[in-house]
Amino acid sequence: MKTRDKILKESIKLFAEQGFEGTSMTMISSLLGFTKPAIYAHFANKAALFEACLDTISQEQITYIKSTLENPSLKTIETKLHSIINDCILIQDNHAFLFYNRFYLLPPVELKEQIKYKLDQSTEKWSSMLMDAIHNAIVSGEIDKSLTKTEVLSSYMCILNGVGYEIGSKHNLDHIWKIFWRGIKAN
Amino acid sequence: MKTRDKILKESIKLFAEQGFEGTSMTMISSLLGFTKPAIYAHFANKAALFEACLDTISQEQITYIKSTLENPSLKTIETKLHSIINDCILIQDNHAFLFYNRFYLLPPVELKEQIKYKLDQSTEKWSSMLMDAIHNAIVSGEIDKSLTKTEVLSSYMCILNGVGYEIGSKHNLDHIWKIFWRGIKAN
DNA sequence: GTCTATACGGCGATAGAC
DNA sequence: GTCTATCGCCGTATAGAC
Numbered sequence A, B: 001m002k003t004r005d006k007i008l009k010e011s012i013k014l015f016a017e018q019g020f021e022g023t024s025m026t027m028i029s030s031l032l033g034f035t036k037p038a039i040y041a042h043f044a045n046k047a048a049l050f051e052a053c054l055d056t057i058s059q060e061q062i063t064y065i066k067s068t069l070e071n072p073s074l075k076t077i078e079t080k081l082h083s084i085i086n087d088c089i090l091i092q093d094n095h096a097f098l099f100y101n102r103f104y105l106l107p108p109v110e111l112k113e114q115i116k117y118k119l120d121q122s123t124e125k126w127s128s129m130l131m132d133a134i135h136n137a138i139v140s141g142e143i144d145k146s147l148t149k150t151e152v153l154s155s156y157m158c159i160l161n162g163v164g165y166e167i168g169s170k171h172n173l174d175h176i177w178k179i180f181w182r183g184i185k186a187n
Numbered sequence C: 001g002t003c004t005a006t007a008c009g010g011c012g013a014t015a016g017a018c
Numbered sequence D: 001g002t003c004t005a006t007c008g009c010c011g012t013a014t015a016g017a018c
Helices: A003-018 A025-031 A036-040 A046-070 A077-090 A095-105 A109-140 A149-163 A170-184 B003-018 B025-031 B036-040 B046-070 B077-090 B095-105 B109-140 B149-163 B170-184
Strands: none
Touching (some): A003 A025, A003 A095, A025 A036, A046 A077, A046 A095, A046 A109, A077 A149, A077 A170, A095 A109, A109 A149, A149 B170, B003 B025, B003 B095, B025 B036, B046 B077, B046 B095, B046 B109, B077 B170
16 A cells, blocks of 8 residues: 555544544654654645545545445345445444544534535535435335435434444444334335 | 633533634633633633533533423423424524534543543433433323334434534424434324 | 743644755 | 654643732
8 A cells, every 4th residue: 555545544544533633743654653744745734634534535435325325235225224324333444434424513613614615515426326216215115205305315314423423333223223214114 | 600600601612613622721711801821710721621511511411401301381202302402403502512412422532531421421311311201102102112212212312413413404303303203103 | 810921842844864 | 755853833731920
């Protein structure tokens, strides 16, 4: 793996766990066995490094949602939607999801506008893929026809946010998923 | 209002909006018309100030949940539960709720243990009040008898987390609430 | 209790040798 | 590209006058 990519990977992990202000350039470099100036050979400053992390994460998220929705072994909409949430909270080194949630919800004030712009753009892409899948499920009768795709999607996104923090706790997901599915399934 | 209380109030607001590392003692004091050392006359250090904020918030949260559950004008369990979420996201200067969520989910690493300990204690108190109310509603038949109180409570808490960040957006709450209630109401 | 002044450390960022 | 050394700034925290 190239040095630049190593820096990105370590930065994503640290930003996700400790936040933007809580992560220093010294911390990142020393965990990689470098010193601080080495990072500045690859990124102009801390904000630029952060934005590169943001772009990486955004692209991964889109790719991941797309591949899950198209995965032929997940046949029903319920298994597809459940699989996405399940992966997000269960994958051990899933700093990507934590990063996404953390900075979407609580960005550092100084970078608030740039972050919102970038994340809104990428969220639009993967949420519209979900919207299409949900639409098809309503038409096919898997999801109750009296609900709109917007209602289902925004509820789903709320759960994805709410459950996302209890990393490793499959317990609560079972509960919320049972009730969510009772709420949207066709009678 | 006493100086100490003014400091607490302003600190809660700033910590909630900008995070722990993103809020400086100078910032807090200057917004109150003081200088930095004035704060140190009331609090030993930044961590002690933060923990005092935490205690204030925790106490308020418990009081608020209790009063809502006992409010005689809210007659059904649906109106009680809905009212709590609604207040949390709609009240304009509700830094309390943002503070609670922010540091429950993403505490600064250096204070992680203390925060978890305090918040787990207070969360236990108000969530057990919710648990009792939900239990009664299952017994009375307002909520479907095939569900357990634990399932309903942990789903509700998930929504409270997930919807809590879209401050001022009643839009999404309407959607998620509709589906949540379909999921738990008695047939 | 609140001020001015200051100590001390860690931060982001850069210069210049290799 | 990576190092050592250093800059300037701002953070927490304290001393001592009023």
